[in-house]
Amino acid sequence: MVFTRDLRVSDNPALAAAVNADHVIPLFVLDDVILRRHSVNATRLGFLLESLRDLDSNLRSIGGRLVVRRGRWAKTVLSVAASHGASRVHLADDVSGYAQRRLAGLRSLAAIARLDVINHPGVTAAGPLSPYAMPGGHYQTFTPYYRKWLVSARRPAAPTPGKVVLPADIDAGRIPDLTEITGSGRPELAAAPGGETAALARLATWTADRLASYGSVRDLLAADATSRLSAYMHLGCLSPLAVVTGLSAQAGGADYARQLAWRDFFCQLLAARPDAANRDYKDRGDQWHNDPDGFAAWQEGQTGYPLVDAAMRQLSREGFMHNRARMVAASFLTKDLYIDWRAGAAHFAAMLTDADVACNQLNWQWVAGTGTDRQPYRIFNPTLQSKHFDSRGEYIARYLPELAGLGPDQIHDPPHEERRARRYPMPIVDHQTAAAAWRARQRRRRH
8 A cells, every 4th residue: 555645544545445455565655756856845844754653653553554665656666565475556546747657657667567556536525536527538617617526426435444464574664854854853834733633633623613604704814714724635634525525514514615626626637637737728828027036026025015925924934825815926926027827836836835736736827817717817906805805904914014003094005104114115016007018918919
């Protein structure tokens, strides 16, 4: 049983299938390719290592252990399987181009070794990654996908194993400390504890306290009313299906389930179009600006637009950003500054604890107008968004202490004298002018 992005023992179809054998090796491979790619984000790596320790603890409670290896993923999986006489490998489906290539590499090696590779659902709530037949192979807009998602049958929940029996001669290895991988023993940011145990506790507390009001308050920036379960979902510490099933009948549950449907939608899209992680889903022929100073100001939260700057400083401080703020910050970069969405997506991927290829890249494309938004020419006005979703400026004051104390009449767009006195920059672009230029550019391209 090879764990990938399904780091849990409950409702794990691959694990439930694997434990039917006389012996099972619960394996996680620290993939050298991924570690090299993401080594800069010690916070996300620390979250992963905590999740692995929790998984190991949960496996021990039913007689097993997590076997940990490091190396080239496919070759390492095959080596462990072959050295202990395994006849098959179970693992969860995944969606990114890299995950698909990695699985294909394992299948190629396993065929030579006469080893069966069996993949299972588990990363999404909907079941198979592209579950709904339609011309073109996948849904390209959310609304028809969501209608189908609501009425389609779900897979049955997988039973939690009562016992895991390891081979007698297995060397489990050990989960490394953060310092062994990064050279630093402390994550860059304070993150929530990783693992299924913490995820279930967070889910229970949030459900009791916040679920009923979720639909009405989830966009209110200062309320911080979102679940903050996205990092757990990314690593599969929670079963998306179990969450949807458990919450849908509760007050507020349908609103929350719809957000998980968006996650499934992007997963099925990326499974069909893995190139969309780095290429325009709908190519408009954009000639993006090369603006290192503008990009640096955006990264550092120094654009002169309080909501954009508060969002970017939340990202730097917490490795997290409210979803409404993500859309506003992404719109500002791609439409006010007209900087390539890939640069913004890469920055988010480097900073977010919940960085997920499907959701991150395709949400960026949705906002940039190169993705699946049916209104690709929409532009978020950062000042109006601020007034609407942070009317008293509490979110802004929380992350821009230099603006704390300003009233609602000033904090969304401080007057020049207040900016100077508080050492807060003037806007680096005029939104109305930048928006008009962006729309004119699109009109010229269409004609």
